Structures are given as structure tokens and as C-alpha cells.
Amino acid sequence: MSLLIKLLAQRIALGLVLLFMVSVLIFAGTMILPGDVAQSILGQSATPEALANMRRDLGLNDPPLQRYFSWLGGFLQGDLGTALTSGQDIAESLGKRLGNTLFLAFWAAIISVPLAITLGLIAVRYRERWPDKMISAVTLASISVPEFLIAYIAIFFVSVRLRWAPSVTTIHDGMSLGEKLHTISLPVAVLTLVVLAHMMRMTRAAILNVMQSAYIETAELKGLRMFNIIWKHAFPNSVAPIVNVVMLNMAYLVVGVVVIEVVFTYPGMGQYLVDHVSKRDIPVVQACGLIFAAVYIGLNMIADIVSILANPRLRHPK
Amino acid sequence: MSEPLVKVRDLKIGATVYPPGEKPHDIEIVHGVSFELAPGKVLGLIGESGAGKSTIGLASMAYGRGGVKITGGEVWVNGRDILKSNLGDVRSLRGGEVTYVSQSAAASFNPAKQIMDQVTEASIRHGKFSKKDAEARAVELFRKLGLPDPENIGTRYPHQVSGGQLQRCMTALALCPEPDLVVFDEPTTALDVTTQIDVLMAIKEAIRDTGVAALYITHDLAVVAQVSDDILVLKMGDMVEYGSVDQIINDPQEDYTKALVSVRSIDHQEKVATSEPVLKVEHITARYKGTNFDVLHDVNVELHPGQTLAVVGESGSGKSTLARVITGLLPPRGGNVHFAGRDLSAALGGRSREDLRELQMIYQMADVAMNPRQTVGTIIGRPLEFYFGLKGAEKQKRILELLEEIEMGEGFIDRYPAELSGGQKQRVCIARALAAKPKLIICDEVTSALDPLVADGILKLLLDLQKVEDVAYLFITHDLATVKAIADSIAVMYQGKVVRYGGKTDVLSPPFDDYTDLLLSSVPEMKLGWLEEVIANRKMESAGN
Numbered sequence: 060m061s062l063l064i065k066l067l068a069q070r071i072a073l074g075l076v077l078l079f080m081v082s083v084l085i086f087a088g089t090m091i092l093p094g095d096v097a098q099s100i101l102g103q104s105a106t107p108e109a110l111a112n113m114r115r116d117l118g119l120n121d122p123p124l125q126r127y128f129s130w131l132g133g134f135l136q137g138d139l140g141t142a143l144t145s146g147q148d149i150a151e152s153l154g155k156r157l158g159n160t161l162f163l164a165f166w167a168a169i170i171s172v173p174l175a176i177t178l179g180l181i182a183v184r185y186r187e188r189w190p191d192k193m194i195s196a197v198t199l200a201s202i203s204v205p206e207f208l209i210a211y212i213a214i215f216f217v218s219v220r221l222r223w224a225p226s227v228t229t230i231h232d233g234m235s236l237g238e239k240l241h242t243i244s245l246p247v248a249v250l251t252l253v254v255l256a257h258m259m260r261m262t263r264a265a266i267l268n269v270m271q272s273a274y275i276e277t278a279e280l281k282g283l284r285m286f287n288i289i290w291k292h293a294f295p296n297s298v299a300p301i302v303n304v305v306m307l308n309m310a311y312l313v314v315g316v317v318v319i320e321v322v323f324t325y326p327g328m329g330q331y332l333v334d335h336v337s338k339r340d341i342p343v344v345q346a347c348g349l350i351f352a353a354v355y356i357g358l359n360m361i362a363d364i365v366s367i368l369a370n371p372r373l374r375h376p377k
Numbered sequence: 378m379s380e381p382l383v384k385v386r387d388l389k390i391g392a393t394v395y396p397p398g399e400k401p402h403d404i405e406i407v408h409g410v411s412f413e414l415a416p417g418k419v420l421g422l423i424g425e426s427g428a429g430k431s432t433i434g435l436a437s438m439a440y441g442r443g444g445v446k447i448t449g450g451e452v453w454v455n456g457r458d459i460l461k462s463n464l465g466d467v468r469s470l471r472g473g474e475v476t477y478v479s480q481s482a483a484a485s486f487n488p489a490k491q492i493m494d495q496v497t498e499a500s501i502r503h504g505k506f507s508k509k510d511a512e513a514r515a516v517e518l519f520r521k522l523g524l525p526d527p528e529n530i531g532t533r534y535p536h537q538v539s540g541g542q543l544q545r546c547m548t549a550l551a552l553c554p555e556p557d558l559v560v561f562d563e564p565t566t567a568l569d570v571t572t573q574i575d576v577l578m579a580i581k582e583a584i585r586d587t588g589v590a591a592l593y594i595t596h597d598l599a600v601v602a603q604v605s606d607d608i609l610v611l612k613m614g615d616m617v618e619y620g621s622v623d624q625i626i627n628d629p630q631e632d633y634t635k636a637l638v639s640v641r642s643i644d645h646q647e648k649v650a651t652s653e654p655v656l657k658v659e660h661i662t663a664r665y666k667g668t669n670f671d672v673l674h675d676v677n678v679e680l681h682p683g684q685t686l687a688v689v690g691e692s693g694s695g696k697s698t699l700a701r702v703i704t705g706l707l708p709p710r711g712g713n714v715h716f717a718g719r720d721l722s723a724a725l726g727g728r729s730r731e732d733l734r735e736l737q738m739i740y741q742m743a744d745v746a747m748n749p750r751q752t753v754g755t756i757i758g759r760p761l762e763f764y765f766g767l768k769g770a771e772k773q774k775r776i777l778e779l780l781e782e783i784e785m786g787e788g789f790i791d792r793y794p795a796e797l798s799g800g801q802k803q804r805v806c807i808a809r810a811l812a813a814k815p816k817l818i819i820c821d822e823v824t825s826a827l828d829p830l831v832a833d834g835i836l837k838l839l840l841d842l843q844k845v846e847d848v849a850y851l852f853i854t855h856d857l858a859t860v861k862a863i864a865d866s867i868a869v870m871y872q873g874k875v876v877r878y879g880g881k882t883d884v885l886s887p888p889f890d891d892y893t894d895l896l897l898s899s900v901p902e903m904k905l906g907w908l909e910e911v912i913a914n915r916k917m918e919s920a921g922n
Contacts, residue, residue, distance in 0.1 A: 272484065273479060273481060273484035273485045274484065274485050274486055274487040274488075276442070276479075276485070277477070277479065277485045277486070277487075277495075277550075278487070278498075279440070279471070280435075280438055280440060280471050280472060280476070280477040281471060281472035281476075281498060281499040281502065282467075282468040282469060282470065282471035282472035282473060282499065282502065282503060283468075283472070283498075283499075283502060284468070287502075291490075292487050292490075295487075295489040295490070296487070296488065296489050369489075371488055371489050371534045371536065372488070372534075372536050375533075375534045375536075375537060377536070377537050
């Protein structure tokens with residue numbers, strides 16, 4: 060048991076170290092960005108004195124190391140600072156945006172992950188026959204088309220022609236869950252199409268790899284049904300690679316949905332980030348970057364932990 | 378005689394092959410085999426690899442491995458032709474009426490599931506027993522098969538029990554649904570000779586007590602003689618001889634059967650040491666990185682030029698670790714290796730090219746020891762370039778000489794390893810080692826993966842080459858018949874220590890220490906009733922149990 064705990068502790072510690080290093084990178088990266096916040100707030104006609112005052116008020120004159128630690132310290136206490144451009148508390152406005160992004164990602168994942176794995180299992184069951192080929196063809200086609208194109212096609216047919224779902228997906232607290240789900244149905248569908256192929260192909264490949272094993276032959280010679288063999292004997296041994304690719308795609312659903320949010324004008328983090336990058340609002344960009352990094356590292360850490368736990372040799376040592 | 382349980386008539390089996398550089402095509406691998414098996418009887422299927430034994434065994438479950446297809450004939454089990462049955466009926470046959478025990482239980486158990494679930498799965502799935510009854514029956518079988526802690530061993534995972542124990546669990550798995558027929562496919566081949574004997578006895582008793590019929594597939598005639606009522610000898614998919622076990626062993630009619638019965642035609646006389654030893658291993662103690670126990674304890678052996686030292690013991694005894702120390706792959710914690718009049722650097726990095734050249738290795742798995750994308754000529758030519766800088770016609774001439782020495786013609790020079798048989802691959806590996814003109818070749822289980830007749834040819838070749846090249850062999854093996862055939866001196870290893878060491882005649886003459894006695898007595902003999910005799914006379918248990 061101790062080996063298992065050691066491995067898990069190592070992995071978690073590694074994740075934290077990685078996150079710390081990413082925070083340094085984000086801070087350093089935004090430091091070397093060209094442009095000046097004070098200038099962009101006050102505009103081209105500002106006097107040098109006004110600019111100097113502005114810089115002092117914003118703390119832009121402090122040494123970088125001091126600014127880094129005060130930023131990181133604040134971050135750890137939930138204080139993300141105030142947005143330079145609007146003067147609003149970042150934590151508050153970001154919190155709402157993050158909630159929206161996670162809401163969208165959650166529903167996309169709830170649909171796409173079981174669907175991808177089921178399709179993968181079906182593809183293995185009927186490998187090299189028409190269901191397998193059809194599943195592969197459709198999912199690969201959907202991943203090959205750029206996501207914004209799928210989104211616009213979906214808007215054209217589903218929203219404009221059929222009028223089944225709205226194309227503008229603004230949600231707010233006053234809506235019931237049912238209304239919210241109806242509102243986001245189109246972006247969820249598009250996101251599902253985008254992440255499906257990767258997860259389904261990986262599930263198929265991981266299980267097919269295990270299907271070569273001698274213990275699958277043993278199961279066949281026990282007279283079990285093919286689907287039973289795949290589900291009970293092959294799947295538990297291919298959990299590690301499947302979880303890895305699932306987590307990568309979940310991370311994509313959180314941090315990579317900028318395009319979809321813009322197309323559907325969804326009030327998520329991606330849009331918030333893009334807005335503030337163009338305004339050179341550095342504290343917001345830093346906060347978004349660090350949250351994205353934390354989600355990405357966290358999900359991959361979960362994938363690694365599940366892989367470690369899925370290994371019977373580690374779970375049940377001699 | 379009662380109505381036969383299994384009736385096989387003119388069974389023909391084909392397969393699709395994919396030879397390199399040619400179009401895939403179908404070949405026939407079993408050409409019309411017929412036999413019968415009465416309830417409760419055991420039929421031994423024997424032959425070398427490629428004889429079609431396993432294929433025939435699996436055909437009795439209407440199963441073809443990979444691209445194997447049953448192309449003709451009839452297989453009657455319990456009064457119906459299973460080759461004409463529908464899929465549902467075949468499924469109830471598999472795991473219900475006929476069950477299977479494979480060669481490698483370690484690979485055949487699902488690593489992610491508890492042993493009990495896997496042992497009882499078929500019984501429950503086919504509705505033979507309730508979960509509770511199936512588990513009670515499994516515990517009973519564990520007990521009968523001599524497994525430790527039969528009540529609880531089922532809660533373990535496959536990696537938590539030893540290889541011999543897992544093979545018994547696999548037998549329990551096969552017997553649990555109360556089948557009419559069990560197909561045993563080389564069930565003891567992957568085990569140590571000392572472990573094999575216990576598993577063999579457990580299987581034999583289980584067959585007797587449950588009254589099940591069995592097809593027992595093996596390449597080892599001495600093993601099959603212990604458990605069978607009848608024997609069917611196969612060669613390249615043809616029936617060679619079919620008769621009672623007594624007739625096959627004591628009065629074989631066909632030449633091929635006679636060759637199998639009397640294999641090991643080598644009679645090698647022990648050579649006396651004449652000069653200084655070429656290899657002196659002194660007080661070697663070694664352990665693997667990250668572990669806290671020694672796998673070798675104070676090992677001392679010597680080897681004289683042109684002679685063979687056999688290092689023998691069961692798996693885990695440290696034989697291969699000794700080879701790793703001598704080759705420099707595992708620097709020892711203590712002691713040193715004295716070779717050809719000099720001390721060798723403990724680590725591989727500290728050795729000169731001359732050290733490397735004079736000390737060569739041949740491995741058990743010839744096919745993974747060669748680059749599959751290089752031709753035989755390139756493989757043998759590489760050491761000629763590397764050590765002697767030979768090029769062009771000169772190199773070509775030497776390659777042809779070496780091919781001549783290993784009794785393969787120049788026609789093989791452009792062939793790829795995939796186009797060679799197991800024996801030919803091992804010969805190419807021998808040529809590659811010889812190309813360096815070494816003083817010592819370490820042979821690590823070089824004949825273990827080969828059929829007896831082929832292995833015999835390889836051993837003869839090694840002995841002939843030794844006379845010509847005056848090379849010394851350090852021969853690592855678990856097979857005592859091989860040791861008797863080629864050794865001049867023998868070191869018996871047990872749990873990292875050399876427990877017996879000396880000239881061949883001395884080591885193999887009584888009085889024996891307990892371990893050497895166990896090892897020697899465990900080698901199956903081609904004699905009816907040998908198994909019972911040996912079990913009755915044992916003094917100690919194998920460490921692998």
C-alpha cells in the first residue's frame with residue numbers, strides 16, 4: 060500500500076510544482092508583452108505626468124519580483140485584484156464566467172464521454188465491419204471540419220431554418236435549469252462533435268490492443284458473449300489510456316472553447332479572456348491564464364491518479 | 378467400450394499466411410486427422426511445434442486462433458457435430474462441456490480481476506451452478522489441487538500467486554463447470570522442472586477424481602507418458618502413429634516416434650582441464666538496483682578453455698544474473714571476474730573493445746535477438762566490421778565460411794529472420810557470436826525454446842564448433858538433459874548460491890545434496906509410472922511452489 064501512496068503523493072506534488080512554474084511563466088510572459096496599460100487606459104493624448112501618476116497608482120513601478128509575490132499571495136487568498144480597465148473586482152466577474160464555462164463543459168462532457176466510450180465499444184465489437192467503419196468515418200469527418208464552420212452550419216439549419224434552439228446563448232441566473240439547457244443545446248452539440256472522435260478512436264485502439272491478450276482467448280473459450288468479453292475483460296485493462304484521453308478532452312472543453320463561445324456569444328471565460336487581451340488588461344489575463352493552467356494540470360493529474368489506481372499490481376501488492 | 382465422447386473424423390484445418398514479399402495465401406496445416414476419446418479417458422497429442430497439436434485441441438471447441446479456419450471433417454462432441462452447430466450452441470459447449478487450460482496461466486488470467494471471479498465465471502454464466510455453489514466447488518478444487526489457503530486464495534489477484542500456483546488455478550478454472558472434456562495445452566511446459574512435477578501430479582489426480590476426459594497436448598513424450606491412456610503422434614499436421622501409451626513408449630512402430638522416444642543421442646565425455654582457466658568468477662555478490670536483498674551470494678566458478686561449464690537451477694536461482702555480472706551489465710557489489718589473464722572492469726563502460734570481442738552471448742529468444750529488418754548476411758557481417766574492420770569481398774568470404782560452419786548454405790545470406798525456422802535463427806545467432814572469434818560464449822537457455830530434435834542439432838553443432846574453435850561455453854539452462862549432453866563441469870545454483878560444483882561425473886554421481894536430488898529426480902523419464910514413484914521418494918519441495 061505504501062508504494063501506491065508514495066506514487067500518488069509524488070504525482071500530486073509534481074502537479075503543484077508544475078502549477079507554480081506555470082504561474083512564473085504567465086507572470087513573466089505578461090511582463091514582456093509590448094504595450095503599456097496606463098497608455099491604453101488614458102489614451103494617446105494623455106500627458107506624461109498623468110501617465111506617471113497612473114503607473115504609480117497601479118503599482119507598475121515596483122520591482123517585478125515583489126509584484127509577482129504580492130500577485131501570487133493575493134491569488135492564493137482568492138484576491139485576483141481589480142481589472143485595470145473597468146475597476147471591477149476580477150474574482151467576482153471571473154467567478155461568474157468560470158461558472159458558465161464549467162456549466163457548458165460539464166454538459167458537453169456528460170454527453171460526449173459516455174457516447175464516445177459506447178461508440179468505441181461498439182466499434183470494437185463490430186471491428187472492420189460496417190458499424191465500425193461508419194462510426195469512424197462520421198466522427199473523423201466531424202473532427203476534420205473546423206469547429207466554427209460546424210457551429211455556423213448548425214446555427215443555419217437548427218436555429219434559422221428549424222428554429223429548434225437559439226443561436227445566441229446568453230444565460231443568466233433568472234433562468235431555470237431546463238431553460239438553460241435548451242439555450243446551450245447547440246454549443247453542447249457542437250462541442251460533443253468536436254471531442255467525440257479523439258476519445259472514441261482512443262477507446263477503440265486501447266481495447267483492440269487488449270483484445271490480443273491471452274486472457275481474452277480464455278474468456279472466448281468460456282463461451283462468453285463478445286460484448287461481455289469486451290466490457291468485463293477488455294475494458295478494465297484499458298482504463299488508463301482511455302482516462303488519459305478523456306481528461307485531455309475535458310480540459311479542452313474548459314480551456315479551448317473560445318471559438319465556440321464567440322460564435323454563440325456565450326458569456327464564458329474564453330470570451331472574457333479575449334476581450335481583456337485586446338484591452339491589455341494584464342491582471343485579468345494573468346488570472347485567466349493561471350485558472351486555465353490549474354484546470355489543465357488538475358485534470359491531467361486526475362488522469363494519472365486514475366491510471367495508477369487502475370493498475371491491480373499497485374492496488375493489490377504482493 | 379462405451380459410446381465415445383469425442384469423435385474426430387478426417388479433420389482438416391487451414392490458415393492464411395502472410396509471407397514477407399509474397400501475397401497472403403491459404404495453406405493447410407492439419408491434413409485429415411481422426412481419433413476417438415471415451416468418457417474419462419486421456420488422449421495425449423504429441424509432436425513438435427507446427428505439428429498442429431494446439432490447433433486440433435482448439436478445434437474440439439470449434440475455435441480457430443487468429444486466421445485459423447477449420448476447412449473440413451467432423452468433430453462430434455456429446456453426439457453432435459459441433460462444426461455444424463450454430464453460434465449459441467457452440468457458446469454453451471465452450472466453458473460448459475469442454476474447457477481449456479493454456480500453456481501460460483500467467484497470460485491467460487485477466488490481471489484486473491480476482492481469481493475466484495475468473496474460476497467461477499463460466500459455471501455461473503452457463504447456469505451450471507449458483508454463485509455460492511460455484512465458489513464452494515472452486516474452494517474444493519483449490520484444496521484438491523494442493524493450493525495453499527484454499528479458502529482465501531480466490532480473493533487474490535493473478536500477480537499475487539506464483540506461476541505454479543496459477544497453473545493449478547487454471548486447472549481449477551477448467552474443472553469448475555464439471556465439463557465432460559478438458560483440453561490441456563502444454564500446461565506444465567512453462568514451469569520449472571521441479572514445479573512441473575507437482576502440477577503434473579495435481580492434474581493427474583484431478584482427472585482421476587472427477588472422471589473427466591482430457592486431451593493432453595505437449596511436445597514432451599516423457600510427460601505425456603505419465604498422464605495418458607492413448608497417444609497420438611503428429612508431425613506437420615499428419616498423423617504419424619496412434620496407439621496406447623504402452624505401445625507408443627515401449628514398442629514404437631514409426632521411425633519418427635522412435636526418434637522422439639530416443640532423443641538425446643549425444644554422448645559427451647567430460648574433458649579434463651589442461652591449462653589455466655579462461656574465466657574465474659571469484660566471490661561474486663550482486664543485487665539489483667532498488668532492492669534490498671542479494672540475488673547472488675559469494676559465487677565462485679572456473680571455466681577452462683575449450684570446455685563447457687553448465688550453470689543449472691530453477692527460475693530465480695540467479696543463473697541469468699551471473700551472466701549479467703560476467704558480461705558487465707550488472708556490476709557486482711563484491712568479488713571480481715578474471716578473464717583471459719586479466720581482471721575485467723565491473724561495469725560495461727570500463728571494458729575495452731577486446732574484452733567485448735572475446736566474450737560473446739547467445740540468447741534464448743533468437744527471434745528477438747536479431748533485427749527483423751536486417752538480412753542474415755548483415756547480421757553476421759556486423760561483428761566482422763565492428764571488431765576486424767572487414768569490408769567487401771573479404772567480409773563476404775568470411776560470412777560464407779561462417780554460414781558453412783553453422784551448416785547453412787550461402788542461399789541464406791539474403792534471407793530475413795522471419796523467413797527462418799526457430800533452429801535456423803539460433804544458428805545465425807551462433808554464427809554472429811563466432812564471427813567475433815571469442816574465447817568465451819555465454820549461452821543463456823539457447824535450446825529452451827526449441828523442439829527436442831532441433832535442440833539436439835544445435836547442441837551437436839555447439840560441440841563440433843567447440844572442437845574447431847577451442848571456445849569455452851558458459852551454458853545456462855534449467856534442463857538437466859541438456860547438461861548431461863554437453864557439460865564438462867556443472868554448477869548447481871539454488872536461491873543465489875552455488876550448492877554443488879565440480880566435474881560432470883562427480884556432480885551427477887551420488888551421494889547428492891537434497892536440492893540436486895530434487896532437481897535430478899524431477900526430470901521426466903520415458904517410463905510408465907515414473908511420476909508416482911518420484912513423488913513417493915521426494916525429500917524436499919521446490920522453491921517455486
